[in-house]
Amino acid sequence: MKIIAFVGMPASGKSEAARIAAEMGIPVIIMGDVIRKEVLRRGLEPNDSNTGMVATQLRKCEGMDAVAVRCISQIKDAGSDLIVVDGVRGIAEVECFRREFGEGFVLISIYAPIEVRFSRVQKRGRSDDMNSIEGLRNRDERELGWGMGKAIEASNIEIENNSTLETFKKDVIEVLSNYLGKNLTE
C-alpha cells in the first residue's frame, strides 16, 4: 500500500495536486474533512472559525498528530493500494504516518516562491486569503511555527510549481504515475 501526501507553504499548489490525483482516479482523503466531521459531531456550524478552533483543540488534547491518527482508519478502510492524503501540516503528522505505513508513506513537497504564491492567492479569492504579501508572510510564519518547515524538510520528493498550471499538472502526473505502475503522461 502506498500513501502519498502533499506538503508545502500556503498556496503552493497542494489542493491542485490533490485534484490532479483525483482526476487520475486515485482516492483522496482530505485531512480538513476529518476536522469538519468533528465540528459537526460537536453540533457546531462548519465555518472557518469553528474548524480552526476544533483543529487547535484536537491537537492540544490528543497531540499534534491527532488529525493524522484519525485519518489512519479511513486510509485503511478505503480499500485501495494507492491513496493520496491532502493537508499534512506538521512533522508530528509525518512521523505518525511513517510509524504506521513505513516506506509505504511518500511525502511530496510542493515549492513556489512567496511572490508567485501571493499572486495566485489574489486570483484565488478565498475568504480566508490574505490581501497583502505581509499577510501571507505572517501566515507562512504561523504554519512554520506548527512544524510545517520540518515536514517540508522530511519530504521524499520535491515538485516545483513556479510555472504554468499545465507544466505543474504534467509534473504531478509524472510523479504519481510511477506509483500507479503505469505511465499516464503518454
Ligand SMILES: Nc1ncnc2c1ncn2[C@@H]1O[C@H](COP(=O)(O)OP(=O)(O)OP(=O)(O)O)[C@@H](O)[C@H]1O
Ligand atoms: N502553476 C500554477 N499556475 C497558475 N495557478 C496555479 C498554479 N498552481 C496553483 N495555482 C492556483 O493557485 C491557487 C493556490 O493553489 P492551491 O489552492 O492548490 O494551494 P494550496 O497549497 O492547497 O493552498 P492552501 O495551503 O492555502 O490551502 C489556486 O487557485 C490554484 O488553482
